[in-house]
């Protein structure tokens with residue numbers, strides 16, 4: 001299982017010509033500063049370089065031979081190497097990579113704004129080597145798009161992982177002192193530092209009060225100690241009822257002074273154990289969890305009370321906007337309805353964490369209308385890396401194109417070009433804090449993510465959190481090179497398959513804006529028909545697909561729920577009109593007759609059939625592509641991915657046939673003969 005465990009940090013020997021060129025250039029490594037983060041950079045270089053160059057590399061103290069120099073802006077070498085000026089304007093945690101001539105010797109310089117920047121620069125340099133670069137004329141200048149780049153682990157204290165498909169938790173119900181766990185934690189930290197992640201929430205948003213007991217906080221301190229040398233802060237999800245449950249206080253009302261005092265003391269206790277603790281992530285008044293509304297208070301009251309407790313220690317509150325109730329209001333509108341009126345009421349150390357779409361991580365959703373709409377409140381993106389609605393760890397679905405679709409979408413909040421990313425990264429609304437979160441797909445499986453290719457989603461999330469302007473293609477290319485091979489015969493087919501995979505999954509599962517028609521509770525496979533007497537309407541698929549003799553789709557136009565009104569013009573009108581609404585979101589916003597004419601010239605019914613077929617056929621194409629990789633990638637990962645693709649191909653047919661046969665009971669139209677026949681049981 002070694003192969004999958006090594007992720008993208010494999011450091012395989014480079015090609016001989018590249019090796020020879022580099023052996024001249026890199027005769028030593030100089031890392032004069034001593035912080036633990038600098039030591040991590042040093043350790044990574046001393047692990048990677050000898051392996052890639054197949055020669056021992058000396059650590060040295062002075063610049064008397066050509067080699068790699070890693071420094072921060074304040075080190076005297078920065079001046080000696082002529083970089084001080086350039087570094088003065090570099091963003092926080094940023095770095096420069098330069099080849100500089102010093103006393104007639106070429107130096108490859110990694111210069112970080114601070115030691116974190118130096119660590120990120122070191123990994124960037126290694127990435128260039130791993131992907132076939134020879135380090136001539138380096139001129140790279142980078143700083144992160146978002147200041148706080150987090151993973152959210154939905155890990156329970158009993159070791160299970162909510163919506164986790166890669167085994168049990170790496171944090172909980174483990175022996176923290178076992179060698180294998182210590183190694184996991186260190187390798188986790190290395191992998192995250194290599195892509196710029198600087199924070200991690202260690203427990204499920206559905207948090208138990210127990211998390212904040214001293215027994216558990218001591219464990220958190222141990223974990224924090226392991227991540228600190230890689231510049232990763234720990235955060236915790238908290239249960240809003242903790243004061244009542246743990247402190248024996250009569251309630252957890254945020255305006256009760258005893259409650260506020262309890263949180264202050266808890267914060268002090270936490271920071272005594274973990275001085276650089278990041279803060280709290282809060283799911284409140286959502287899906288049955290307690291919150292300030294239980295006491296007639298608002299989300300702002302709740303968030304601010306916690307913010308005040310954390311403020312003296314520099315901590316943040318990440319307050320989630322994933323809220324909805326079984327009310328007559330369209331679920332897609334509820335978060336905006338609840339939060340928009342609170343804009344301007346939050347403390348400056350509160351960030352509101354918003355899922356990318358207005359419902360819940362569906363295969364494709366339009367962006368949440370909250371983005372761009374909250375001018376006075378910093379918002380942060382919550383993406384899902386774990387594939388809750390995307391075939392769990394069985395389906396190959398590369399998510400960078402989906403993340404990019406959301407980040408690059410235009411909100412028009414301040415005119416054309418007001419992309420979602422720009423509403424979050426400080427360029428449109430200059431807030432003190434900018435942040436992004438991804439719900440982790442990591443577990444104790446040997447290959448971390450269950451599916452070897454799912455590692456690319458962890459990687460892509462991190463790369464986009466660092467720089468949201470990178471393209472999906474670029475990220476796929478570098479990931480495949482580092483994870484499998486630099487050979488074009490491997491890079492091209494695997495990355496093209498990855499690039500097509502998200503649209504393919506949308507096509508075989510929920511095409512044309514369909515959503516929430518997956519299996520009840522487990523969320524795997526199709527169940528557009530599910531009915532449960534007495535169940536909440538907004539948990540049932542009919543609520544979302546609205547299939548009937550008259551047609552298919554949810555009318556969210558001004559004639560329906562009017563969710564389109566939550567978007568800025570001209571997007572609002574564009575979405576509101578079926579002829580201008582992008583077809584990918586068509587049935588999200590419109591209820592249309594089965595014979596509605598699509599852009600392809602097909603009717604809606606016929607187009608639906610087409611999409612499901614394209615999806616299933618593409619997966620068969622992926623199987624052929626992957627089969628051609630035999631012998632080009634190691635047998636272990638080759639077989640594992642081949643096996644998973646078999647499951648995916650079968651599941652795609654299951655989705656196609658189940659959905660088409662079900663919707664046919666309403667459309668009463670035939671499936672044309674040119675299509676493969678659905679399989680009746």
Ligand code: GCU
Pocket residue numbers: 162163205206283322360388
């Ligand atoms: C989804 C998911 C839950 C999760 C929730 C959340 O509904 O199915 O498991 O708790 O999102 O994000 O809070």
